[in-house]
Amino acid sequence: MRSLFLNAPKPANRAAMSQMQTIHAAFTQKVDAVLAALEAEGTLPPDCPRGNVTVEPPRDPSHGDLATNAAMVLAKQAKTNPRELAGKIIEKLSADPIVTSAEIAGPGFINLRLSDETWLAELRAIADLGADYGKSAMGGGKTVNVEYVSANPTGPMHMGHCRGAVVGDALASLLEFSGHKVIREYYVNDAGAQVDVLARSAHLRYREALGEDIGAIPEGLYPGDYLVPVGKALADEFGDSYAGTPESEWLSLFKARASGAMMDMIRDDLALLGICHDVFSSEVELQAAGKPEKAEEWLRSKDLVYDGMLEAPKGKTLDDWEPVELPLFRSTRFGDDQDRPIKKSDGSWTYFGADLAYHFQKSQDADALVDIWGADHSGTVKRIKAAVAAMTGDAGSPIPFEVKLVQMVQLLRGGEPVKMSKRSGTFVTLADVVREVGKDVVRFTMLTRKPEAQMDFDFAKVVETSRDNPVFYVQYCHARVRSTIRKAEAEGIAPSPEDLSVLGPEELELIKLAAQFPRIVEAASAAREPHRIAFFLQELAAGFHAYWNLGNDRPEKRFIVVNNVNLSCARLFLAAQIGQLVTNGLALLGVVAVEEM
């Protein structure tokens, strides 16, 4: 039997290998070096900005493997025309042995083809790096705090929270993979008025558990059954000590117990999706530590908080509008439309007042902040960005801070909207959906649209096992790879990189597609858009399935070619690396690459 690639010697220094440059990054540097050389010899003016120069695969593969716009971008500065400058760049690039052709095209593009060996080396790199292929040092070890989910602890997770949870989690993984340290954080709003309502609702269930007939749940309290066990637990713990006592004696205790129970439930729901946060920050604790007071004091010292009146909102009529003097943050100085109150007239903190202090707290342990919010909070983006700019920008530049808005998901079943009513408590919970269609389907589907676009989630469609369901399409690709390798191994043939020179144009095309993964990772990470990984995986799967089908009519194009062990080993090696890539990509999305289907 031939040597298995599984037994092949591993690179001596894996850490060094994982820093190894991918083909696109390496070639970008080569182009840059050529431009530097032209600058040195005076063809280009000194210190000429090269930021707009790109090196990327052309849209039309017939144009070559890579293309650069360098000549077009720099021609004006070089006081020449693009095609002439392109000629000079080509002269130098052609000297590189991995460049097999370089030509001027169109208005001044430079199209390049690289040697087959260069691409085969990239295929070996996938095998050598395995799960690390595609990793990037782009982040430079900077710490990014990603705050996502942060649902109020007043009930179970429902589908409204789901998309933000998945997008945030995939983004966190993506940032890690591209060289950042990531803090996955959840802000627990356990101090607001809604938690008072929760505590009163729990108190009702507590009395119920003690045997009292509570009748219908009054308007304004949470009617959901999920509070029944909370009431039971409170009854078990405290007996009837708080059954007839005034609210002031039990409210804070019941708030803590009930919100704690809700958070346990939410953690369980998130675990169903494979989501686990590093840090849960409590608003109650934030306030107990006096963080909002400190923020207010500091902002007042900078004249960024003052006592003033709010104007009545325009465009809608309020019956009970009364002007009141409140401490206001000067968010208008940072681009907001209106200054925003940090305290209510009863002296307690507004959501914003606490959130401002919370974001300052996060900024102390991170180099950049990302918040994932539902689109229904879009109106408050400006004020929080203003707050972060004010509180972190005093001594230089403010901490980079982005708010990513995730649009709503409409639930459908066979094209018909699923009816939900918050009032009666009959909303579709996350747990229900995961139980019905599975974690992988939920996660992948949530990432098949860009987050800022609205999407439909149709129970009937997401479980279809067909081409129009991207989850299955991608997973099927991996399952096919694995089953082929299993079959081959049963016949005594295993993937091997020993002689890859037998691979032809179709295989090289697939390798070139696969080799784009590292730059897709970097682009997706830079744009904070994990859905790009999902789209790349669909493209990769399509390429693999197309290649596979060459073998339908032509047995000599199959992975396992009768009486040609050499070719079979090389093709199986290719298949194994496509499988590896699918595994790596799916891992970023938190989806399992299945062995068989």
Next chain:
RNA sequence: GCGCCCGUAGCUCAGUCGGAUAGAGCAUCAGAUUCCUAAUCUGGGGGCCACAGGUUCGAAUCCUGUCGGGCGCACCA
């Protein structure tokens, strides 16, 4: 009234830092199954990138305006 997001093929959507003849799936039409998983693939037809200006070598992409859809506009969260 104001702010944010969206507008790309009949439908659902991609489109990288502004780049070459704007892509994919579905649907539709024409084909492929003695096959390593056809849960797949090949090909055809289908476009005023909402509209109008602007910026430049070049715009679906950037800027301004208009129209259409969604979300938001309390001391709520």
